[in-house]
Amino acid sequence: xxxxxxxxxxxxxxxxxxxxxxxxxxxxxxxxxxxxxxxxxxxxxxxxxxxxxxxxxxxxxxxxxxxxxxxxxxxxxxxxxxxxxxxxxxxxxxxxxxxxxxxxxxxxxxxxxxxxxxxxxxxxxxxxxxxxxxxxxxxxxxxxxxxxxxxxxxxxxxxxxxxxxxxxxxxxxxxxxxxxxxxxxxxxxxxxxxxxxxxxxxxxxxxxxxxxxxxxxxxxxxxxxxxxxxxxxxxxxxxxxxxxxxxxxxxxxxxxxxxxxxxxxxxxxxxxxxxxxxxxxxxxxxxxxxxxxxxxxxxxxxxxxxxxxxxxxxxxxxxxxxxxxxxxxxxxxxxxxxxxxxxxxxxxxxxxxxxxxxxxxxxxxxxxxxxxxxxxxxxxxxxxxxxxxxxxxxxxxxxxxxxxxxxxxxxxxxxxxxxxxxxxxxxxxxxxxxxx
Numbered sequence: 001x002x003x004x005x006x007x008x009x010x011x012x013x014x015x016x017x018x019x020x021x022x023x024x025x026x027x028x029x030x031x032x033x034x035x036x037x038x039x040x041x042x043x044x045x046x047x048x049x050x051x052x053x054x055x056x057x058x059x060x061x062x063x064x065x066x067x068x069x070x071x072x073x074x075x076x077x078x079x080x081x082x083x084x085x086x087x088x089x090x091x092x093x094x095x096x097x098x099x100x101x102x103x104x105x106x107x108x109x110x111x112x113x114x115x116x117x118x119x120x121x122x123x124x125x126x127x128x129x130x131x132x133x134x135x136x137x138x139x140x141x142x143x144x145x146x147x148x149x150x151x152x153x154x155x156x157x158x159x160x161x162x163x164x165x166x167x168x169x170x171x172x173x174x175x176x177x178x179x180x181x182x183x184x185x186x187x188x189x190x191x192x193x194x195x196x197x198x199x200x201x202x203x204x205x206x207x208x209x210x211x212x213x214x215x216x217x218x219x220x221x222x223x224x225x226x227x228x229x230x231x232x233x234x235x236x237x238x239x240x241x242x243x244x245x246x247x248x249x250x251x252x253x254x255x256x257x258x259x260x261x262x263x264x265x266x267x268x269x270x271x272x273x274x275x276x277x278x279x280x281x282x283x284x285x286x287x288x289x290x291x292x293x294x295x296x297x298x299x300x301x302x303x304x305x306x307x308x309x310x311x312x313x314x315x316x317x318x319x320x321x322x323x324x325x326x327x328x329x330x331x332x333x334x335x336x337x338x339x340x341x342x343x344x345x346x347x348x349x350x351x352x353x354x355x356x357x358x359x360x361x362x363x364x365x366x367x368x369x370x371x372x373x374x375x376x377x378x379x380x381x382x383x384x385x386x387x388x389x390x391x392x393x394x395x396x397x398x399x400x401x402x403x404x405x406x407x408x409x410x411x412x413x414x415x416x417x418x419x420x421x422x423x424x425x426x427x428x429x430x431x432x433x434x435x436x
Contacts, residue, residue, distance in 0.1 A: 026250025034236035038206070039252055041151075042238060043278045044354045045103035046312055047345070048153070049338075050282055050321035052108050052289040055079040055115050055131070057326040063290030066113045066161055072177035073162050076113065080130040088137060088328025089146035096330065098148055100338035103344030105145055106153035106209050106319060109138055109198060111290075112172065114162030118202075124191040125162055142202040151206035153238075154198050156191075158214030159222065161187075163187060172217030188222050192229060194300035200231040203325075205253070207238035214244055223248065240280065241356075243265020244268050247275035255280045260314045260362075279316035283307060284323075285334050291323040298333050302428050303342035308341065308352065309378045309429055315357030344428070348402065351376040351431055359392035379420075379430040389416040394436035400430040 031039070054310035056063050058079045062425060066076050095104055110116045115124035118138035128134055136155075145152040160166040161173035167182025199205055208230055213221060223241075226251035230237055238252040247254045254277045259264040261279050285304065286295045299307075304320065311318040320341075322334045345352065351369055358368025358375055365387070377389065399409040403425055408419040418432065 003041070003358045008419070014140075026224050026231070027324075029250045031252065032231070032235035035238065035252060038236045038238055038351050039278050041073075042104075042207075042253060042280075042317065043315075043356070045151075046114070046317050046352050046355070047100075047102045047308060048104040048106060048317060048319045049102045049278075050106050050155075050289075050319045051099040052111070052155075052321060052323065053137075053324045054108060054111050054113065054117060054290070055083045056113060057110070057324065058082045059293040060293030062292045062295075063108075063111050063113075064289045072175065074177060074178075076162075077125075077130070078296070080115070080125075080127075081132065083127070083326060084132045085137070085326060085328030088140075088324075090137075090140045091148075093100035093141065093324075093330065094150055095146045096338060098150060098336060100342040101322075101349060102150070103124070104151040104206055105141070105154055106155055106207075107138065107141060108155040108157075110157050110194070111155075112157050112159040112161055114157075116194065118198065120194055120197055120381075122190050122197070123163075127378060136199075139202060140179075142205075146203050146284075152202070153207040153209055154202075154205060155209040155211065156195065156198070157212045158191070158210055159215045160187070163190065163252075165190065168216075170214055170219075184220070188225075188355065192226065195226065195230060196233065199230060199237065199385040205234055205237050207240060208241070209255070210241040212243060217348070223250065227251070239425070244266075245271045246273045249275050251277065253278040253280055255282060255319075256316070257281075259284055260310055261316050262314070262396060279314070280319055281311050281314075281316050282319040282321060286320045287336060289321055289323055291325050291331075298337070301337050301344075304337060305341055305344050305428055308382050309369075310362065310367055312352045312355055312369050313362055313378060315356055337434045348429070348431060350358055351378070359394075360390060373436055375434040375436070377432040378430065379425075382420075382425070382430065385420050385422055387418045387420060388414065389418065396434055396436050398433075398435040400433050402433060407432065 052063050056065050059065050109118055119128045119136040120126050143151045161176045164178050165182040165187035227239055230239055239252055240253045240255050242255055254275050256272055257268040259269050260281055261274050264270050285299055288295045289296045308318045322330050324330050355369035355371045358370045360363055360368045363380040366378045369376045396411050399407045399418055410417045
């Protein structure tokens, strides 16, 4: 009897592993050459603009307002009547991102409230059918990105607080007033239809940025089928998933929410072990993703620049978020900071773009990035005039500041000692170039 129970348990375990591997990954995924090329482009790009925008912007209380304020779907539907972004200018948005030194834009095509910001035939709950604006802003933005040479990525929520077939319910969306029944397979097919639309009607797409698997971790998400569909429609399209766990087969980049790779100060990334894929970290300018009227906790330009530098030093991209106002304008506090970051990158961009994480891991003083035979030492927090770097196995032939000032240095068994003139210390980032 005991032997039979053990055998039964082993069979169940094997079934469980096989079953769940089919749910959560694209089996035997071999990325196309175009996909591999786009991964390299992504790693070189280093900086992107994240945009959280939807009918929730009307209330000015963030993108989770439907959940946080326990608004039922019938009441929430009224917000669409007030969403009329007549000041939306895609040329202005894309130019702002480009001037900030950003190489790609990731925008919410559909957030957890289920509202589609594009012209979809899969649901009437969309910007064209339900708002007085009646225009496909995703199409407008995608066209402008293609025109200006900025890659467009689409954020797509797996969670849906509006759709009746998102059933059984997950950890969120309990107050939406939906009926307590639904067909999960219909919901999966609904998502497949929308993803097909996004990858068919909007030109070349840089990537799909999924979010929400954490709402129902053990659900049959059919990611194997969804990932395969994406790579069939656009083989070069990169797939990332904000599931807060290690990368799954079929994914092309790994993201970390409000944290640098390997860190978990936000509480989101406790299981996010760093994989071998290109990396990205996303962060907000204030504390909110969607427009929040009362959130004035703005990070300074210095903080944001230093976060960008730290991301590059940790071999990751930085996806910086703005939450536009309901009229389509991006508030001045965001615009000013983006311009200041852009000015910094115009001067120091070569130490960020196209680099990889440096040979010296992050220290209390800052990080290093590297490109070819150059190592860029970014001193973000350093008041001493003498710096000792650990040896990284290369014979140094020159040490200078970014402005060309040669520095006195000594390389021996203790490491690389460098003397820094106090008048040359930059309050944001003192950059030293080591050539070997």
